[in-house]
Amino acid sequence: MPEAVLTYMRQPSAPRLLLPPGACDAHVHVFGPAATFPFSPDSAITPADAPKETLFALHRLLGITRCVIVQSLVHGFDNRVVEDAIRAGGGRYLGVALVPHQVSDAELQRLEAAGFRGVRFNFMQHQAQGATVQQVVALTQRLAPLGLHLQVHFESSLIHELAPVLRQSAVPVVIDHMARVDATQGENHADFRALCALLEDPRFHVKVSGVDRVSPGAPYAEGVALARRLLQEFPERCFWGTDWPHPNHHHVPDDGQLVDLLAMIVPTLPALEALLVHNPQRFYRFGA
DSSP states (O other): OOOOBOOSOSSOOOOSSOOOTTOEEEEEOOBOOTTTSOOOTTOSOOBOOBOHHHHHHHHHHHTOOEEEEEOOTTTTTOTHHHHHHHHHTTTSEEEEEEOOTTOOHHHHHHHHHTTEEEEEEEOOTTTOOSOOHHHHHHHHHHHGGGTOEEEEEOOGGGHHHHHHHHTTOSSOEEEGGGGGOOGGGOTTSHHHHHHHHHHTSTTEEEEOOOHHHHSSSTTOHHHHHHHHHHHHHOGGGEEOOOOTTOTTOSSOOOHHHHHHTHHHHOOSHHHHHIIIIIHHHHHHOOOO
16 A cells, blocks of 8 residues: 555645635545545545544634535545535535446435535546546436536546537536646637637536646646636636645645635635635525
């Protein structure tokens, strides 16, 4: 077993930006503790434990009160680690599950009742789950009656072949991390233009998370510029998240700094409230 790797800062900085009440971190993961929730034998990485207690403490530091936890391939199709965090979150934490495309209707119903709002499929080359995009879109016919959405994660070059099929989805589609575009190529690059073209369809949403992933390094100016453009063009269909605890990253970002970057991405308080409060409330259906 490879040595566990710490992918997050133990002591991130406290942000200077004061977030609005009800702010939502719409993309995080939880890992372990492995002694309670074993990692999948198929996981390509062996991260250090990043349990719910550490996540909750981080959110208290950042001023975040709501969250969407995305099941990670670290735990594979065993969604218990996210279910446990949802239960502990007292209605303020919801989830997105990983499932095989042949998942039963009964399991989908159980996940929805447990606080999951969607299912995620990875098309990244190093993370592929084995399902084709056609199989995933076929599954959306069974997601629709349950009010579950589809979340997809892919390398930006794949958007050109995935988009025509994803347009056939029977449910809303959320695109992770600005489609993992290379932000150094700017907003005129074909991959970013294809993302914007897809977002013209009102069923599609995008996470303006990952400015730290699509930029070569801090202060992530290239990623900030693209996130700002997406907020300008599609203000009602963007979500934001830290992506804590930052697996498969080229460095360890400071979560407090990621929060402070919001001041450059969304320059007004109404826009910040829309991104962090109103959009996720409407889409993920948090309780009162």
